Amino acid sequence: MKIERINDNTVKFFITYVDIEKRGFARDEIWYNRERGEQLFWQMMDEAHEREDISFDGPLWIQVQAFEKGLEVTVTIAKNVIGAEDDSELGSLLRSAIDEARDQQSVLDQLSELDEETEQEAWAPLAMETDDFEAIISLSKRAGETLSNVDLKLFHYDQKYYLWIDFPEEMEPEEEENVLSLLAEYLTFSTQTLAMLEEYGKLILDGDVFAKVRHYF
Incomplete structure (x- = not known):
């Protein structure tokens, strides 16, 4: 897993599906099993804390983006921001981010199948x-x-x-x-x-x- 610290409040993770499976999670689990999806998320957060000494204290904003080979997760610590999500709503926030990424992955899978079924065409000038x-x-x-x-x-x-x-x-x-x-x-x-x-x-x-x-x- 790649961990990139964007600034004092934002951290970006990139984890491949191969890495996810090595951690004991089936690919479909992270999309459809809420508990397993949250377990993977907290594993990533714990690893960031151990490797980069990053502390995730306070309300969090989470964005999950699906790519062909894995997931990109952006976590922002919303310090001193009025209206930010509190800890009790984190599960709902994470579920929403995963649902959006699952829809992205569904589109990617369809495009991948289409590429396999059709011959690639040359690019026009x-x-x-x-x-x-x-x-x-x-x-x-x-x-x-x-x-x-x-x-x-x-x-x-x-x-x-x-x-x-x-x-x-x-x-x-x-x-x-x-x-x-x-x-x-x-x-x-x-x-x-x-x-x-x-x-x-x-x-x-x-x-x-x-x-x-x-x-x-």
Whole structure:
């Protein structure tokens, strides 16, 4: 289990379903058995107290988010906040957070089944954007030669930088997903079209964009 202290009052946990099962909890138990769900929660809280010396005194706010491989639990100690939940209502608060995460997990399971039943389709060309050129520089160093076979164009338009991405036909959809995951760590998806960027934007670099950025910067 990963424990991250966000600030003095907030702690974030990430625990995989594999870890949950190793602790003796069946995956369905945490969704449908209130007592078992609370047992897992308090195990996590006790571990945070032992490992990080975090004290959970006072009313708590809890958020549970489901991911494909596990759960993210955010706990905020609501100190000196009027209207915060008291200890007697913690069980109800935790149950509500788990119910919301269970609904998220249900959607993830359905999407996973759909992915298995249908063949992955290639991504259409698209744009990603940033208003900070340092993000482009950092990305170029991280990308290395990985994107040398992807057709890229870098534009500047309306005080933002736009990276136009066109994947080669021979690239596998899974590889395209990996490329987009890397790009998304530095850039955000944009609705701009290539025609708009070519008409109104300024083309800065074309071709192996990141190699050129590394050369100049």
